[in-house]
Amino acid sequence: DEVIGLITKTETNPFFVKMREGAQAKAKELGVTLITAAGKYDGDNDGQVAAIENLIAAGAKGFAIVPSDSKAIVPTIQKARDAGLKVIVLDTPLDPMNAADATFATDNRKAGQLIGQWAKGTLGDKAKDAKIVFLDLATNQPTVDFLRDQGFMQGFGIDVKDPNKYGDEDDPRICTHEISQGDQEKGRTAMENALQKCPDVNVVYTINEPAAAGAWEALKAVGKDDGSVLLVSIDGGCPGVKNVQAGTLGATSQQYPLKMAAMALEAIHAGKIPEIDPAVGFLDTGAQLITAKPVDGVPSISVEEGLKLCWG
Amino acid sequence: MVVPALQARGLNKRYGRVVALDNADFDLMPNEILAVIGDNGAGKSTLIKALTGAVSPDHGEIWLNGEPVAFKSPIEARNLGIETVYQNLALSPALSIADNMFLGREKRREDFFGRMFRTLDKTYMQKMARQKLTELGLLTIQNINQPVETLSGGQRQGVAVARAAAFGSRVVIMDEPTAALGVKESRKVLETILRLKERGLPIVLISHNMPHVFEVADRIHIHRLGKRIAVINPKRHTMSDAVAIMTGAMAPPADEAA
Amino acid sequence: MVVPALQARGLNKRYGRVVALDNADFDLMPNEILAVIGDNGAGKSTLIKALTGAVSPDHGEIWLNGEPVAFKSPIEARNLGIETVYQNLALSPALSIADNMFLGREKRREDFFGRMFRTLDKTYMQKMARQKLTELGLLTIQNINQPVETLSGGQRQGVAVARAAAFGSRVVIMDEPTAALGVKESRKVLETILRLKERGLPIVLISHNMPHVFEVADRIHIHRLGKRIAVINPKRHTMSDAVAIMTGAMAPPADEAA
Amino acid sequence: MSDNATGSAAAERGLAEAEPGGVASFDNADRGPIRRLQEILHQYPTSIPFIVLLIGVVIFSFAAPGKFLAPFNFSLILQQVTIIAILGVAQTLIILTAGIDLSVGVIMILASVVMGRTAVVYGVPVEIAFPLGLLAGLACGFVNGLIVTKLRLPPFIVTLGTWSIFGALNVWYSKSETIRQADMQESAPFLQWTGTIFKPYDFFARMGLDLGFLKGWVLNYGSIVMLLVAAVIWYVLNKTAFGRHVYASGDDPDAARLAGINTDRTLIGVYALAGFICAIAAWVLIGRIGGVSPQAGQTANLDSITAVVIGGTSLFGGRGSIVGTLVGALIVGVFRNGLALSGLELLWQDFAVGVLIIVAVTIDQWIRKISS
């Protein structure tokens, strides 16, 4: 009875729920037992350490993990590999990346860059005096948080200063950073407060699509749902893509959690870790920009395609 | 033969290895004042707690007016008209005097609001509470909406006694009701007890105050080491006899259950 | 002139609009037993709480052996040797009898462990606690490690009294120490009070029990409506006089401060 | 709305005045304004948190000049605290019984998922889906109450357990799928009603009243629902027998039982009622975010407890008030909003929130002390 594990950052985030569903389906297909585990919150390193230990005790053949703290988890992953487990890291690469057997990731920074470029392209000349609001994840800036945020800035052409930390920039176009915790209700609250500070906002970056949906409610309440504000996000979940379709969301970067998980499971089951281009360092499962209004020079796919690929 | 108002046989209650009740018997005749006396820790309070459902005895039987009863909570006893002043008073500290008096039998307003929205008739309850306390001579309490925790020790006891006296309909049990009361207030409580008897109720009075006991009791139940060791008639025995029996200095009289 | 052991002038304490102390005066002479009597709610407990730092008076002055003092907490009073039995007893329900007796003045072992690791000398404390309780005739308590909350009302009071009697070194104040005690136990407490006096201590005894008061008191402080209205000599007045003055039925005697 | 359990007590104390020939009574004419204020505060202790709130408002009108002190911004704050305030009302009920409910947040989410998913995904008419959601909340609360009373377990443990359980049910029923605003608008706009905005000024203007001070205020129906819920529960707590039993059960459960209160029935009632209120909060949540997000509200437990405690309700039960909780929620809302507008760095905003919470309660305690 072959056991393979899947460890996600949190349990209830739809991104990870769908990832687990994808893995579950693949496990059934392959006839292996899937053990799933998750941290209690984004950044819960200890929960993931315990999950890895339990997989070792369960005699797993290997596991896929979306690390919460890409540096701190390294020694535990080493321990698992020493015990003979195959480890594939999903979504967020480890630091150092080669601490895992393989990495299947969407580059979160890249995902941020895509929407940043799109926003810049869409605004055209107006981009140089844009007013941007950032709805981020948490004060302590977990990995995805700063990767996406800084990616957006890089795409938009903002000097990011320290690329691993937001909040130290001095670009006047940045109006404010607010915390949304990736939550729809808090997203609305954050946007409401941001609007008080930046009544003339015209670009809103959001950490994920629930935060974007909340932000849109706040914009709507003050009549800024008329297209005067560009709302961009990351994830590519079905509700998000539909919001792009409906025009409430300008663009979103789509990622592919099901694909990642399924590939990882297959690889571990087969015991064949795919060769990875050492120049990149990881196997990119891709991030694609979805928008109804493509911009020259920024690769994107249509909403229809996005809907076919979306994950829940 | 007269059926006792409240009767118990062979009540037992152990706490770990402490035996609080050791095959205790109990008889309360209709319309009598029965005093229960005994040393500290003899088990008097435990006895009445067992009788009123506040404590469930390990074994033993209880009859109310000849009917076997087994109260699982004090509410059941109260619903049958047994009203008790517990030694710890059973008052809610943060609630007002009026609220405490009517706790668990609040009166609703009789108008539309009362019927539709179950609005309480606070005016009525405050008036009644004040009246009952005045009857007990507790004149120093002026504000019936004062939380009970701000009352003096004696005032608190007065509230508990007034509550039991006002609502007892079948049996009234009072565990040391005058312990914290002043001279004047104690007198009033004794008068209240006699008045309750006039109304036809039987009363159980636990007290360490021998003059009080001998003044009002029809019979005296002497409790010692967890059981009833004698029932004496206060007219035929002196206070010193009672104390001597209670403390074990004198053998209990052979049998004197009247 | 003799310096009073404990003296107060013009103590005031208001709770909202309730005046618990209204310019109350107080004098306790060295080596005397001073009884404080008064109706329920007269302010007796508030008076002694103000004297011992348990309540801070709104204004007023206090002297201990002629020295002005202003206790900010009961600890300060206790550190100066004033030991008090409060009406609510001030016991920790979940702690054992022995723990309660030695609360705040635990004894360490005298050996290496005691000095190095501050290990408590439980054996000693248990032995002492048992002895003190036995002196009070509370023989029904057998297990000195029983939590206080499992004791009967009287047993609890016994623990509090034993504690004060054992540790008082300058003044002992007892707020209704015999309220919940049986006949025999009450006697023992009175004896204890007399023994404390023999040891040279002054004692304040608050009680509603007139026979007790007249039996042991050297002087009687009568409290009414928040103030001292008279100090009488029990040898020159009867109990009925005292009660009459206390309840306002009789005018207080002109001046009789001895 | 004064708090009966501790408040009304002060109403008419007067050993001094009433006792004939009693101790000196106060000369009313003689009292200075401070003394008067003191007496008012003592008489209506519920007004104290309002003062703290006021102080907060004053501070932020300096810290974030212009933006903060505007009717529109106050309207925002009101909208932002609505959900926590409603959950706080539910939590107040529980805490008054000396309990604690860690499951209020998840009950709310579960109820919102039941309402939304049943109506939008399964196409059940909203006339059924909505009551179904309310029922779900009630049932969750009832389960909590049943376990607390029948198994005699500490509420902390029970609701910690049911938090996991209801959370799992939520993931299972919702499939972690968001319901979009647009979809909901199509099949069940009623569920979004609480988010509808109205301008009180226009409202009264239509009735012919020109209430200038209302200009700029923008409320939504959710706030009205919140006020209604609070008013009803205030009434229940202060004017009905059940309310008295709630206070008594929390104050000293043993005494309450000896005094003849069926504390078990009271507790079950409280938990069930709290569950129901959580379901109403779910409705307001749907209105606020336009749809259903099964991951929302994860910090709602702690936030609701915070509102209750800042509102002066004791975690040991028996003392506290609904009004306090509303003000408590508002205080936190004002701090969060004011700090956000102040432009302080995020990190130092967190710091300041911590300091302000402590300061707010300190001032509250201090006013209480000098007024007694």
Add this chain to the structure above:
Amino acid sequence: MSDNATGSAAAERGLAEAEPGGVASFDNADRGPIRRLQEILHQYPTSIPFIVLLIGVVIFSFAAPGKFLAPFNFSLILQQVTIIAILGVAQTLIILTAGIDLSVGVIMILASVVMGRTAVVYGVPVEIAFPLGLLAGLACGFVNGLIVTKLRLPPFIVTLGTWSIFGALNVWYSKSETIRQADMQESAPFLQWTGTIFKPYDFFARMGLDLGFLKGWVLNYGSIVMLLVAAVIWYVLNKTAFGRHVYASGDDPDAARLAGINTDRTLIGVYALAGFICAIAAWVLIGRIGGVSPQAGQTANLDSITAVVIGGTSLFGGRGSIVGTLVGALIVGVFRNGLALSGLELLWQDFAVGVLIIVAVTIDQWIRKISS
């Protein structure tokens, strides 16, 4: 280690036996085994949670056969609960005084950041960095205690506030940067010492003892630290005056004050001590992950409170024990690990954890009831 405040009371009760001519005493020879077990449980109530733990172990040895019931797995569980158990010891102290500490988690993280960052990033010798971290924890706890006592605020509010404050300081000092295991190994391996693994079997074998039952066990020094901390605090609580004062202050603070206990000093001591213990937990945390992760520990508060409450300590103060907390932490650890190994879907694992927590405490209460 028996719980003195409630446990030892049962030691030698005997109104029956001691009173001459008293009521019937029990015949020891006559008692059946069930009756004997009952008496033992009554005498040592601390043993009851162990029974619950045992039941849990038995259940999972069926639910996850082979994998669960292995020394190696038990070693894992022990390692996994170490941190929560240590924080639980700190939390027990606080809860015994009728308080609650929402800041234990963040104090731990802050202390770990201070230790790690000072040593690794700023290159301060570990001989200084480590005590500095301990001091940081102590200081945080001291601040909590000071505010609780001097401003007379509810501990919930105070630690909620300092949670934000310490959290902000943590973000500020740590710059949210993880310190990697390799870097730490280079500059401050001492901080990783608690993570060092040792095999008890080998250890005793080297001493010439062939203890077969120890085969397969893999402990780390962190577990030893945990046991030491628990033992010291157990000693303090049960054998010193300070311990008695802690119980008394939580049991009935007014009574304790009247009885002459300086409750303020006791409380400040308790909070400071708790902060210090959190700093020790920080050390163990560094050992466990090899480095410092400044985002960890966010659920540690709730987890530690859970361990305390499952361990039978009352949230109302004055009643409880350290041993209970250790067992409480173990119970949760066993559930989590057992469920993880069972291969249940994550969603239903959550469901089961909720159910199991409730069931565990129910069984505990039930045994207590029949044994009294």
